[in-house]
Amino acid sequence: MIGFIRFADDLSAWFGKAFAWLIVLMSVGTGYEVFVRYVLNSPTAWALDVSFIMYGTLFMMGGAYTLSRGGHVRGDFLYRLWRPRTQGAVDLFLYIIFFFPGVLALVFSGWKYAARSWQYGEVSVNSPAGVPIYQFKTVIVAAGILLFIQGIAQVMRCIIAIRTDQWIEAEEDIFETEDLLMARASEAERDGHP
16 A cells, blocks of 8 residues: 555656646746736737636646645644544545545546537637637546545555554655755754854
8 A cells, every 4th residue: 555655646746746837837928928018018818818727737737746745725623633543534534425526526527528628629718819728628637537546545544544543644845945944054053064
């Protein structure tokens, strides 16, 4: 089980980090739009649609990564007081009753939605540019499949927590700048450097 958990975490992290680069593209695109709109007085017809598409893609493709790192919102005012065994049992129940039906609905309805969109070459109706969006409808299916794979890993984490009363945590791969600076300062102080 631990092997599959690590595989799913790595897969989710790869996709999450790869699609995080859309933030840079969105920033460049928005900066370009601001420049041509306010400096050159020549706004584009496509910038708003493209930013919506990229933001939606980023949001959807980052879901499994966020799940793997425990970053989704949870009402943990009681949950955090429970032992890992109890947390695992509650999480397992909730994954089976709510998570998997929702994710499967996302995949199957997303498949139909994307297939229809590809059939007639759907374009955005929000701008006169007619930005094609059919290929981005496929992101719904891809995000659902990634969430399903990560959900299986989360269920395995729950089973391990129920058995051992300990959680298998995801590997840390993101660190706050402040934490890194404090760690470096502590190292420097320990080594006798000011």
